[in-house]
Each structure stands twice: as C-alpha cells, then as structure tokens.
Amino acid sequence: MSTTADHPVAPEAAPTPAVPGSDDLATRTETIRSAAGYLAQWVSTQAAHLRVPGVQVAVRSGGELVLDLAVGVADVTTGEPLRTDHLFRIASHSKTFTGTAVMQLLEAGRLRLDDPLAQHVPELADAEVGAATVRELLGHQAGVVRDGVHADFWQLEYAFPDRERLLAVAREEGAVLGRNEHFKYSNIGYGLLGLVVEAASGQPYADYVHEHVVAPLGLTRTGAELDPSRADEYAAGHTGLLPGETQRLTVEHVDTRALAAATGFYSTAAELSAYGDAHCFGDDRLISDGSKRLMQRLESVVTHDGTEQGRYGVGMEVRTIGARDLVGHSGGYPGHITRTYVDPKDRLVVTVLTNAVDGPAEQIAVGLLGLIDTALAPSTVPPRPADAPPLDAFAGRFAALWGLQDLVVLGDRLVLVRPTLPDPRASLEELEVLDGLRLRLPARTSFGPTGEVVHLERGPDKAVTSVRIGGMTAWPVEEFLARRPAMTRVGDPRVGP
Structure with a gap:
C-alpha cells in the first residue's frame, strides 16, 4: 500500500484473463x-x-x-x-x-x-x-x-x-x-x-x-x-x-x-x-x-x-x-x-x-x-524457484492500521486480497515468489507499490509473522491488535526503522 494525497491507495487490480471454459x-x-x-x-x-x-x-x-x-x-x-x-x-x-x-x-x-x-x-x-x-x-x-x-x-x-x-x-x-x-x-x-x-x-x-x-x-x-x-x-x-x-x-x-x-x-x-x-x-x-x-x-x-x-x-x-x-x-x-x-x-x-x-x-x-x-485464471508470474516453500506457506491474514490484507492461494496463484472491499478484484494482485522471505508485486501502471519487493518475516515454526508491502508492515490479526494502541499516539521520537 502506498499513499497519495495523504490517503492510502490499494494496489490497482490486475486484469483477470478470460477463464470460463478454460479447463474441463x-x-x-x-x-x-x-x-x-x-x-x-x-x-x-x-x-x-x-x-x-x-x-x-x-x-x-x-x-x-x-x-x-x-x-x-x-x-x-x-x-x-x-x-x-x-x-x-x-x-x-x-x-x-x-x-x-x-x-x-x-x-x-x-x-x-x-x-x-x-x-x-x-x-x-x-x-x-x-x-x-x-x-x-x-x-x-x-x-x-x-x-x-x-x-x-x-x-x-x-x-x-x-x-x-x-x-x-x-x-x-x-x-x-x-x-x-x-x-x-x-x-x-x-x-x-x-x-x-x-x-x-x-x-x-x-x-x-x-x-x-x-x-x-x-x-x-x-x-x-x-x-x-x-x-x-x-x-x-x-x-x-x-x-x-x-x-x-x-x-x-x-x-x-x-x-x-x-x-x-x-x-x-x-x-x-x-x-x-x-x-x-x-x-x-x-x-x-x-x-x-x-x-x-x-x-x-x-x-x-x-x-x-x-x-x-x-x-x-x-x-x-x-x-x-x-x-x-x-x-x-x-x-x-x-x-x-x-x-x-x-x-x-x-x-x-x-x-x-x-x-x-x-x-x-x-x-x-x-x-x-x-482461482481459475492461469498464473501470470514466473514459477517459484525450486527451493522456495510451497505457495500455502505464504498464506495468511494480516492487519495494519490501514486494514486487513490476505495472502491466499487461489488455484495455482498466490494473490493479495483486501477482504473488506466490496469487490475483491479491486485490490487483487498476483505475487511472484522470489524465495522464502520475498515476494514481488507485478510491474505495471499503478498508484500502488508496483514492481516492489514484499518482505516477510518468519518465526521458528516457519510461519509468517509479518508482511511488509510498500514499506508498511502488517502482522497476524492478534499481534496487530496488541500493537495497535502504540500506533494511535506519538511516543518517544524514533528515527529510521
């Protein structure tokens, strides 16, 4: 997510290929x-x-x-x-x-x-x-x-x-x-x-x-x-x-x-x-x-x-x-x-x-x-590397101050969805897997962080513990709720990440 005129802008929806009748x-x-x-x-x-x-x-x-x-x-x-x-x-x-x-x-x-x-x-x-x-x-x-x-x-x-x-x-x-x-x-x-x-x-x-x-x-x-x-x-x-x-x-x-x-x-x-x-x-x-x-x-x-x-x-x-x-x-x-x-x-x-x-x-x-x-549309990104985790190892629901975002496997595609929008396609992006800790958004015309790398962190059990999209971090919902109060007030001055 990026901002324009101080308001968050969801990534622009990727075009969905025509799919009815594409398979048996x-x-x-x-x-x-x-x-x-x-x-x-x-x-x-x-x-x-x-x-x-x-x-x-x-x-x-x-x-x-x-x-x-x-x-x-x-x-x-x-x-x-x-x-x-x-x-x-x-x-x-x-x-x-x-x-x-x-x-x-x-x-x-x-x-x-x-x-x-x-x-x-x-x-x-x-x-x-x-x-x-x-x-x-x-x-x-x-x-x-x-x-x-x-x-x-x-x-x-x-x-x-x-x-x-x-x-x-x-x-x-x-x-x-x-x-x-x-x-x-x-x-x-x-x-x-x-x-x-x-x-x-x-x-x-x-x-x-x-x-x-x-x-x-x-x-x-x-x-x-x-x-x-x-x-x-x-x-x-x-x-x-x-x-x-x-x-x-x-x-x-x-x-x-x-x-x-x-x-x-x-x-x-x-x-x-x-x-x-x-x-x-x-x-x-x-x-x-x-x-x-x-x-x-x-x-x-x-x-x-x-x-x-x-x-x-x-x-x-x-x-x-x-x-x-x-x-x-x-x-x-x-x-x-x-x-x-x-x-x-x-x-x-x-x-x-x-x-x-x-x-x-x-x-x-x-x-x-x-x-x-x-889910029925063919993937539009390069195949994941052979040594990368399976797609479902990236899936989960994550929250930030700007709302929810889901990483979900639909068909053979790993996609980003904002689940509270009325039309899920309005924010849908297919993500390219670079390795176990990095994904990439498609490079195209967009108000969002087009072409940028999405960074993940994982815990000891290999589960995703945070997702950073367009530089903004989101966490599993329960962790975000614990962190949210600190995001609503200015605390000690901080410089840099």
Missing part, C-alpha cells in the same frame, strides 16, 4: 473446491464488515455443491445461529419458477407464448391488459402496473392481494404503458401468469410447481408459498439500518397469496443452487435446452439516463460479469434480499441469501464470482 469441468470443479475455504472466509468477513445479520451461501460447480455456508444469526432478537437449512423467502426468484412452468406447458402443447392473457383468464376479456401475450408478460414488456396503486402490502400494512383483488387491479389499474413500449417490471403481471399456469395445467399454481418443478429435482426445502407448519424453520427477516441506526427489528413472514408466482417462494441457498443447476445446458429434468435458450435470450436492455441498469430475458435476468454470460434473478422480500447467478455453459451457480432489507446479496455474489475466476 472436472478440473474447474476441483479448483473451485480447493478455493472454498477462502471463499467462506471472505464471505464471513464481508458479513461482519457490513453488519448484516445473516448470510447463507451456496456455490455449485458441475452439479457438485462445493460450498454450503451459513454465517451470522437467523434472528437478532434471539441470537439463534443461522444454519444452512434455514428457509429464506427468495422473492422474485419465484419468477424463474413461473417462467419454467410456462415453458413446460408450452412444450406440452397446453399454451403458446403468443396466447393473449384473456384466453387463459377470461375474466380479463374486456380489459386492456387481456390482450397482452404470455411472452410479453414473461419479459415485462406488457406495460402492466408494477404492484398497483396501493401496494403497501410490501410494508405489511395489509394483506397481499388475493385472486379477486389481483383481477381488479389488472382491470382497473393494469394498463400503464403500451405493449412493447418499454421494459416495465411487473409483479402484477407475474401474478397473472400464475393464473395462466393454473388454467393451462388444471392445477393450483403451488401444486403444479411442486409436482413439476420442485419434486423432480428432489428438493424438500423449497416451496411456492409460506408454509405455516414450518414456521420455526424460517430465518427471520430484518429491517434495514437508516443512517446512525444500530438496532434492527424483525419482520414477520406473510403469505403473498395471488402474487406467489411473482414473489412467494422459499428455499435454502443449497436447494436454490440445485434448481439453478437444472437451468444449465444438457440437463433436461425440467425443460429442454431449446426452452432454456428462449428463457435466457436477451429481450430487454434497461437503461436510465444513459446508464445501463440491467438486462432481462424471458423470465430470467441476463448479465455479463467478467467473461461470463450469466442468467438468474435477484429477490427482494420484506426482510430478505437474495441473488442467484448461473453460468449455464460452464455449470457454475452462485446463490447468496441475506436476511435484511439492506442485505448485500448482489455484492457478495459478484465478489464470489470474481474470486472463483481468479
């Missing part, structure tokens, strides 16, 4: 599995740093669950530790289940994507929204109101709409924009798609998705709506923290009724990642690859004031992160924020569930993808 699936999975310990440590650090009550994470590669993690608490009022089997409300992830159900019914010849809504929901035959097609509703291109003129059910002021209320909103408030005029996200639209699924299948929505989407995958902790019989299995939701606040309130779980197809589902990170894996190519348990391509096809690019806000397909969000073309969805439910990313070609799934309105699910998921791709 078994090799990629083995590499990610080997990195899982640090992925868990990084998530735990993020959760503690951001003061989120609890985080549940799953990483799945090639169908294998390589990380299944829970950190923090399920309920701040009781202090109950969060477990990997706690249930979370996954909110708008529900839309992907609805999209999958629609594709199944399409494949079965029970509906067509260009069917008008009123064909399946005749109560809307005389309503403007009744002309919207199934595909337009799936892609949020039907111009339908988002939640209705009165939507404080999202703040538990009153119950979520039942079927009668949903149809009334659709008739009286539903048409806001012209069809295909703009991308317009709509929970009401997906509630109406739930009615389409019911009409085309002849089953209640929850029964259909359980029988045809949940059960075929062997999922036992996933369902379309709040299950009161499992009340003690849910992680509590929590309010966000306004500026200056330190206390959170718990938020009661409620039935989303006719909006279950838009936002009612519950699951765990592990099971949601298993569902995401079924959307990878070559897996025909739910829908064909042709239907997957349709769901994952880019339909809309969402911009605001010239800045891209997101992309959407047909029932799934679409995004490129690094070299990966990803699909998936986010979810926002009172007290829970969630995110899943799926690389359907490389069979990689990352799911992050948080139990607070301000939960950093997106940030953690993107960070995990960055660390995974760092």
